[in-house]
Amino acid sequence: MTPPASQTPALQTQALVAGYEPDLPIVRGVDLSVAPGELLVLLGPNGAGKSTLVKAIAGVVPIHSGSVTLAGRDITRIPTHRKIAEGLAFVPQTENIFATLSIHENLQIAAAVLPKPVRSEKIAALYERFPDLAAKPSRQAGTLSGGQRQMLAVARALIVDPPVIVLDEPSAGLSPKIVSEVFEMLQQINATGVTVVLVEQNVKAALAIASRAVVLVEGRIRHEGVAADLLGDPLIAKLYLGTGHSPDHSQEAEHP
Ligand SMILES: Nc1ncnc2c1ncn2[C@@H]1O[C@H](COP(=O)(O)OP(=O)(O)OP(=O)(O)O)[C@@H](O)[C@H]1O
Ligand SMILES: [Mg+2]
Structure with missing residues (x-):
């Protein structure tokens, strides 16, 4: 369920620029707003900057400019361990x-x-x-x-x-059956009121459990919308997610 837009976001980035080297931004001005109770999936092709974005939010990649707020509190510059204490949980990919x-x-x-x-x-x-x-x-x-x-x-x-948990590809390397188990666990966590931000390559399965989806391309948000709408939009998958991740080729129209 998506709460009213007037609510203070559980997690928000504003004009976030981040990267490993000071003169080489990877995340290039991201405005991401996650409402309390949402399960948001962050998609995008390899190298789009998804991991870099969530690592910057978690405090393990340098933020060049912009801000990160957690329930309205500015956590941009505080160290990772304090972000956890503030209520931001992060599960890195490795x-x-x-x-x-x-x-x-x-x-x-x-x-x-x-x-x-x-x-x-x-x-x-x-x-x-x-x-x-x-x-x-x-x-x-x-x-x-x-x-x-x-x-x-x-x-x-x-x-x-934590009120918010951010996970970077928790399904990587798992068999389809185990992926379903992991996603079911995330749904259960979300059902207890925890806001979930999920980076995923497993597009179809992730969109099936998410309320909203954001597509990151070359460090910028290229598309965002209701997860179910993206799931039914093969063109989005084809353009932004790599053909290997197209949700349903059987219904795909010809795009010569
Ligand atoms: N530790 C690092 N030091 C320098 N550059 C890095 C580092 N990690 C990633 N990059 C670069 O940052 C860019 C974005 O990488 P990132 O890992 O954030 O993408 P991603 O969207 O998570 O990709 P994937 O789907 O493969 O996980 C890439 O160009 C990558 O080469
Ligand atoms: Mg990644």
């Missing part, structure tokens, strides 16, 4: 768990940002939510399946009860 540590140790490290007295109770709440993790807390995270690893990464991010 290295989102400690592979040599156990499930429980991974959760303990994530809980370290919380006051000591509440840590074990928050971990217990996560185990209740993720029974697969609770079943074997001493198992080394590196030995988990791809889907279980993503579950652990998401569980770690949720330990602070």
Whole structure:
């Protein structure tokens, strides 16, 4: 459900310019507004700057200019760990768990940002939510399946009860069945009121669970709209998402 436009965005960027080198902007002036409770999917071809955008929002890529606000609070210049404490959870595409540590140790490290007295109770709440993790807390995270690893990464991010969670391609490298499980988990998280921003290459599946979609091309927003509308628009897929990601070729009109 999309809340009224008058509501303060859960997450917003204004004229955001960001990149790895000071003189080489990758994100080139992005105005992104995510309403509370939305599940927004960020799409775009390889190299469009999707990861760079979410990393800049999370504070791990330098912001050159512009702003990032979380529920109206300016978080542009604060360090990553404080962004988490402010309520912005980020699940990077890679290295989102400690592979040599156990499930429980991974959760303990994530809980370290919380006051000591509440840590074990928050971990217990996560185990209740993720029974697969609770079943074997001493198992080394590196030995988990791809889907279980993503579950652990998401569980770690949720330990602070964030109002907003941003995920960079959580379905990368997973089989279609596991992708559905991961997306179902994200829908459930969204249903509890958490605003979700999801970077995805799995266009069709992502549009099916998203309320709104934004297409990034060469560091700029090229298209945005209701997810269901994009899903039914093969031309958008063909033009901006790469032919390999076209949602439904069977209904595609000829575009000579
Ligand atoms: N660590 C880095 N240092 C310098 N340039 C980088 C770095 N990571 C990415 N880039 C460059 O930034 C641009 C955007 O890359 P980015 O990873 O944000 O794209 P993306 O949309 O996430 O692509 P993909 O769909 O492949 O994940 C590319 O030109 C890429 O070469
Ligand atoms: Mg990327």
